[in-house]
Amino acid sequence: MKVPSANDPRWAKLLLQGGQQSFEFLALNMVFTRVVIAAKRDTSKENLSKLTQELREVFEKNAHNAKVVKDLERIFSAGGN
Amino acid sequence: MKLISGVLDFDHVVAAIQKGQRLVISADESLLSKLPKGNWLGGTTPYFMAASGGTFSKDRAFVQELSPMATDLRFSWYSDATISSVYNDASENGFSFILIPAFAKIHLTFGLKAPEFGNFGVRPLVGWVAGTQLENLGVVAAKVYNGQTLESKSDEAIVLHATLPESHFADVNIVNIFETSNSQDELEFLTDGFEVERVKVSGKQRDFAGYIAEKKADIRWPLVGDYGGASVNLSFAGIDGGKVKLLAPVFAGVKYRLASPAGDYNAYLKAFQAKMSGFEKQEVGFSCNCVLNYKHGDLHGKIIPELHGPFVFGEIAYQLLNQTAVVMTICPR
Numbered sequence: 001m002k003v004p005s006a007n008d009p010r011w012a013k014l015l016l017q018g019g020q021q022s023f024e025f026l027a028l029n030m031v032f033t034r035v036v037i038a039a040k041r042d043t044s045k046e047n048l049s050k051l052t053q054e055l056r057e058v059f060e061k062n063a064h065n066a067k068v069v070k071d072l073e074r075i076f077s078a079g080g081n
Numbered sequence: 082m083k084l085i086s087g088v089l090d091f092d093h094v095v096a097a098i099q100k101g102q103r104l105v106i107s108a109d110e111s112l113l114s115k116l117p118k119g120n121w122l123g124g125t126t127p128y129f130m131a132a133s134g135g136t137f138s139k140d141r142a143f144v145q146e147l148s149p150m151a152t153d154l155r156f157s158w159y160s161d162a163t164i165s166s167v168y169n170d171a172s173e174n175g176f177s178f179i180l181i182p183a184f185a186k187i188h189l190t191f192g193l194k195a196p197e198f199g200n201f202g203v204r205p206l207v208g209w210v211a212g213t214q215l216e217n218l219g220v221v222a223a224k225v226y227n228g229q230t231l232e233s234k235s236d237e238a239i240v241l242h243a244t245l246p247e248s249h250f251a252d253v254n255i256v257n258i259f260e261t262s263n264s265q266d267e268l269e270f271l272t273d274g275f276e277v278e279r280v281k282v283s284g285k286q287r288d289f290a291g292y293i294a295e296k297k298a299d300i301r302w303p304l305v306g307d308y309g310g311a312s313v314n315l316s317f318a319g320i321d322g323g324k325v326k327l328l329a330p331v332f333a334g335v336k337y338r339l340a341s342p343a344g345d346y347n348a349y350l351k352a353f354q355a356k357m358s359g360f361e362k363q364e365v366g367f368s369c370n371c372v373l374n375y376k377h378g379d380l381h382g383k384i385i386p387e388l389h390g391p392f393v394f395g396e397i398a399y400q401l402l403n404q405t406a407v408v409m410t411i412c413p414r
Contacts, residue, residue, distance in 0.1 A: 020309075021309050021310075022309045022310035023309060023310045023311075024310060026253055026254060026255060026311055026398060026399065027201075027202035027203075027205075027253070027399050028202070028310075029308040029309040029310045029311035030196060030201075030202060030308055030311065030313075030399055030400060031196075031201065031202040032308075032309060033307075033308045033309060033335060034196050034197075034332070037332075037333070037334030037335070040334070041334075057203055058202040058203055061203045061204075062203070064250055064414045065250065065252060065412075067252075
C-alpha cells in the first residue's frame with residue numbers, strides 16, 4: 001500500500017482524533033504520541049501540515065519494514081480511518 | 082562467521098582490536114583507558130549479562146562486534162550544541178550507535194529534546210548511557226571513548242554512523258518486562274523534565290512526592306509512559322524535598338502509570354524469556370539492558386539466556402528510556 005499524499009485529509013483526522021492508535025513499529029508509537037500532543041496544542045492548518053509531514057516521513061522512510069506496512073494498512077485501509 | 086558478543090579479558094580485547102575487528106566495548110575506565118587504537122568505541126560500565134550470568138568486573142569487558150554488513154563507519158563526537166543533528170547525520174539506510182556519559186549536560190539535552198530533532202524516527206539510533214560502579218555514581222565521572230583516536234570525554238557523546246546494504250535494514254526493538262494496571266491512577270505532568278513537582282492524577286493537580294508517599298509506591302519500579310503500542314519506562318532517581326527526580330524525562334501530554342512490582346529473579350527471567358521470543362532467529366546487531374534490572378532483579382550471577390550485553394545507565398532506542406532492554410536486529414528487506 002502506498003503512503004497517502006501529504007494533502008490527504010485522513011492525516012489531519014488521524015492527528016486530531018487522538019492517541020488511541022497502537023503501532024507495531026516502535027518509532028511510530030513515539031512520533032505519533034508526540035505529534036498528537038502537538039496537534040492538540042495548536043490545531044492551525046500550518047501546524048497540522050507540519051506534523052503530517054513529520055508523521056508521513058516516518059511511514060515513507062520505513063516502508064521497507066513489514067511492521068510499518070502492517071501499521072499503514074491498518075490505519076489507512078478501508079474502514080481503518 | 083560468528084561475531085563476538087560476550088565477555089573478554091583484556092588480552093583478548095586487545096587481540097580483537099589488533100585484528101581490525103569493529104567493536105563496541107563496555108568496560109570499566111581502568112580497562113578502556115589501556116586499549117590500543119582501532120575501530121572501536123566504548124563506554125564505562127562494569128556490569129554485564131554474560132553467558133555465565135550477571136557479572137560485575139573491572140578487568141574484563143563486554144565486547145560486541147559490528148555486523149560485517151555495516152560499512153562506511155563514521156565516528157563523531159557530539160556536544161550539547163551539536164547533538165540536534167545526530168539523526169540528520171546518519172546514513173539514509175543504516176544505523177547509528179550512541180554512547181552518552183551519565184549526568185553530563187548532553188545527557189539531559191538528548192533526553193529532553195531528541196524526539197524533536199530532525200529525522201527522529203526515520204533513521205535508527207540505539208545506544209546507552211555510560212556510568213560507573215553504582216556506589217560511585219555522581220562521584221566518579223562516566224566516560225565514553227573514540228577508539229580511533231583514543232580520546233575519552235565526560236561531557237560529549239560518541240556516535241558511530243554506519244551504512245547497511247540496500248538488501249538489509251536495522252530494526253530497533255525494546256523489551257519491557259514491566260506491566261501497568263488500569264486500576265492504577267493515570268498520571269500527567271505539566272511540563273517536560275527530569276525533575277517533577279506537580280502531577281495531574283486522573284485530571285486533578287497535586288504534588289507528586291506527596292502522591293508517591295500516600296500510595297506507598299515502591300520507586301524501585303518505574304513510571305510507565307503510554308505511547309500507544311509501546312510502553313516507555315522512566316526510573317526514579319530519588320525524592321529530594323518536594324522534587325521527584327527521574328533518570329529520563331517525563332513529557333507533558335503523555336499519560337503515565339506507576340508500574341506493577343516486577344518480583345524476584347524468577348519473575349524477571351520468565352518475563353524476559355516471554356518477551357525475547359522471536360529474536361533468536363534474527364541477527365542481533367546490538368543489545369543492552371538496564372543496570373536497575375541487574376540491581377532490582379538481583380541478576381548478579383543469574384542467567385538470562387536470550388539477552389546478553391552490558392547493563393547500562395539509560396538505554397537509547399531512538400529516545401532515552403530506562404529499566405528496559407534494547408535489541409537491534411539486522412533484517413533482510
